[in-house]
C-alpha cells in the first residue's frame with residue numbers, strides 16, 4: 001500500500017483538531033486529492049469546510065487508512081464509528097498519546113494492522129518528529145505507509161518495541177514545552193539583567209530557534225557546537241559552569257523532568 005492506494009481507496013480521519021488539521025494540511029499540500037479524504041469530527045473547523053474533503057459523510061467500505069487523532073479520553077466514544085473498518089483491509093494509524101496498541105486491538109481485533117505514532121507540536125509547521133511502532137499484524141509496507149503519512153508533518157523514526165513510547169513521549173512529545181519554558185526563563189533572566197521584556201524575548205526566541213536549526217543542520221554534534229562557542233574563561237564558560245553542574249544544572253534537571261514525564265506516560269497507559 002502506498003499514497004496512490006490511499007488516493008484510490010480513501011483515508012478516514014477521526015478527529016480533526018490541531019494534530020488532525022496539521023496532518024490533513026500536509027497530505028493535501030503533498031497532492032492527496034480532497035475527495036479521497038473522509039473526516040469525522042463533531043465540530044468541523046471553518047478551515048476544514050474549505051478543503052473540499054468529505055465531512056461527517058458516510059464512510060467508504062474499504063479505505064486504505066483510518067487515522068485516529070482524537071484525545072485519548074474520547075477514544076471510547078469515538079472508536080465505535082470505525083468498528084466496521086477493523087479486521088485487516090484498512091490500516092489504522094493512531095497519534096493518541098498514552099493509548100497502547102492493545103487498546104485498538106481490543107476494539108478492532110488483533111488481525112487489524114495498527115501503527116501507533118507519537119508526533120509533537122512542531123508538526124503544525126511541518127517540523128515535527130514522529131516515532132512509530134506497529135502491532136504484529138502491521139507489515140513493513142504498513143509501516144512505510146504510516147511513515148509517508150506522518151512524513152507530511154516532519155521527520156519519522158521507527159521504534160524497536162512499544163515500551164520505548166513512554167521515553168519518546170517524555171523526550172520529543174512533551175519536549176517542545178521544555179523548550180518553550182527555556183525561552184521564557186532565558187528572556188526573564190535577560191530582563192533581570194536590565195533588558196526590556198520585548199527585546200529579551202526577541203533575543204531568546206531567535207537564539208533557541210537559530211541554535212536548534214544549527215544543531216539539526218550542522219555535521220558537528222551539539223557537544224562540539226557548544227565547545228566551538230566556549231572560549232576559555234569567557235562569558236559562555238561562566239554560564240556553562242552553572243548549567244552543567246552535576247547536582248544543580250541541566251543534566252540532573254532534565255533527567256528528573258524526563259523521568260517524571262515517562263512515569264506519567266506509563267501511568268496513563270495503564271490506567
Ligand SMILES: NC(=O)c1ccc[n+]([C@@H]2O[C@H](COP(=O)([O-])OP(=O)(O)OC[C@H]3O[C@@H](n4cnc5c(N)ncnc54)[C@H](OP(=O)(O)O)[C@@H]3O)[C@@H](O)[C@H]2O)c1
Nearest residue numbers: 015016017018019041043069070071072078096097120121
Ligand atoms: N497536539 C499535539 O501536539 C499532539 C502531539 C502528540 C500527540 N497528539 C495526540 O493527537 C490527538 C489529538 O490531539 P489534538 O491536540 O489535535 O486535540 P484537539 O485539537 O482537541 O483535536 C481533537 C479533535 O477530535 C474531535 N473529536 C472529539 N470527539 C470526537 C468524536 N467522538 N469523533 C470524532 N472526533 C471527535 C474534537 O472535536 P471537538 O473540539 O468538537 O471536541 C477535535 O476537533 C490526541 O490523542 C493527542 O494525544 C497531539
